[in-house]
Amino acid sequence: MRSPRSLIRSVSDFTFATLISRVLGLIRDACFGAFLEKHVADAFMVGITIPSTFRILFAEGALSVAFIPILSRLRLTKGEEDAQKFARAIWSLMVLVVGGVVVLAILTAPLYVPLLLNKWQDRDVGIELATQMVQIMFPFLFFISLSAWAMGILNVYGSFFLPAVSPAIYNVVVICGAIWAGLWMSGVDAARAMAAAVVIGGLFQFCIQVPALCRLGYFPWFSRDSLHPQVRNFLVALTPTLFGLAVYQINIIINRIYFASYLEVGSIATLTYAFRLLQFPQGGLGVAVSAAALPRLAEEAQQSSGAAFCATMVRSLRALILILIPSSVGLAVISHDLVGIVYNRGKFLSGGLLEPTTSALIAYTAGLFFFSAAKLLTQGFYVYRDVKTPVKIGFVCVVVNALFCCLLIRPMGVAGLALASTLSSVVQTGLLYSLLRPRLPDFPAMPVSGLIGRVLLCSGVMGWLCWLAIHHFAYLGDGFSGYGMRVLIGVSLGVFVYGVLAWLLLWEDVKMVLELRRHKE
Secondary structure (H helix, E strand, O other): OHHHHHHHHHHHHHHHHHHHHHHHHHHHHHHHHOOOOHHHHHHHHHHHHHHHHHHHHHHHHHHHHHHHHHHHHHHHHHHHHHHHHHHHHHHHHHHHHHOOOOOOHHHHHHHHHHHHOHHHHOOOOOHHHHHHHHHHHOHHHHHHHHHHHHHHHHHHHHOOOHHHHHHHHHHHHHHHHHHHHHEEEEHHHHHHHHHHHHHHHHHHHOOOEEEEEHHHHOOOOOOOOOOHHHHHHHHHHHHHHHHHHHHHHHHHHHHHHHHHHHHHOOHHHHHHHHHHHHHHHEEEEHHHHHHHHHHHOOOOOOOOOHHHHHHHHHHHHHHHHHHHHHHHHHHHHHHHHHHHHHHHHHHHHHOHHHHHHHHHHHHHHHHHHHOOOOOOOOHHOOOOOOOOOHHHHHHHHHHHHHHHHHHHHHHHHHHHHHHHHHHHHHHHHHHHHHHHHHHHHOOOOOHHHHHHHHHHHHHHHHHHHHHHHHHOEEEOOOOHHHHHHHHHHHHHHHHHHHHEEEEEEEHHHHHHHHHHOOOOO
16 A cells, blocks of 8 residues: 555645646647637637546546556456556557547537537627537547546556646647647637647647556557456446536536526636636646545555545545645635736737636635545545445536526626536535545544634635735736736745744644654554
């Protein structure tokens, strides 16, 4: 079993590599905003969001959740050779299934895209372009699924850096394609070229992981033993998992496509840009904790170590509390300047998207902790092969999300749709925790509640001081230098203030997460 310190090292590697990818992702999205008019950007974001929905289902989400626990279990019980046979069997199955889904989705795009964008019928550049974007970018799903298969294997072997940094290759390719298209093309032609770059980037993201797979003995990938005994268990775990993750993706389509199509031009792009900024701390910090904890949770569940499982879950939740609550407060405080420095140029500036993107980002930041906590708690069910409970909770949250969208879209616009996502994630986290609680026999409810209170206090003080400092430098204006200086001041002061307050009020909790003390498990 991996030691607690190895979990921390894995989180560190994953966090560093993911932060690199997130920075490049922001540069990529800044290129989209700068070179695409807002009505073209709407169609482009529809084209990238729908394949990404299936990406979560077949790749990073369901495939990893169902694949990693079984592969880890086989290594412990059957040995390396049997684990390799299982992985190759999954590869063969995945190529056939995902390849078929891609072909079917491309052929039927003219049927389902108009259903999602029924309010676009009167737009000059709308449904037809969105359909083309979906068709061009759907092969991205195939390559990113191969990359997720490779990522799952490498994570089981304790390698988190390479899988986490591989999206950086994807982002570099897309950035180069976006800059080239933006400088030499315009309008629809630029959008098509950027869509092609997305697919090529997905291919490169997989290829960078191939040498590591070969060194581990996972080549050749195809296997004649496609009926490996564990394939059935994989499918049994995967099928309901698909429904559980589909619920989350349905919420994204409901918010960022269907309801957003009722609002003014640029609303789909606005919500996407705002959520990308939220993904920077969520992906670099929140997802890092969940991804690094998954193999360890799977091992502890397999060995029926309830106390160890609970300890890992508590450590992971404490890490999310210590990191993401202050991050959400800080992100809300610097939101206007952050959106300005990342996006506010070119077509984004002329389209007047600064203020709506800022309001959407502030609404999203309130859910930063809950988005990541829900993912972690869901994994707690999956490693115990309980996939029905998250599915049931997910369907409840779809209804809750749609209800909040209906209530908030008219008074708040895009901010209301973002807030609906936040509120539904709060409900989901509460339900997941209440139902997972029986499997956490030693969960320290009062200490964790006290930690949340102290972190909120420290974050509130930090946010107030940062807000005062940023507004003191309002005279710097709204140019690139003004935005950049205020972001730098806000981030630097926030890190310093929270660091000092954490040392004074949270040091014991920090040591517990970092395993600076010995724990008996």
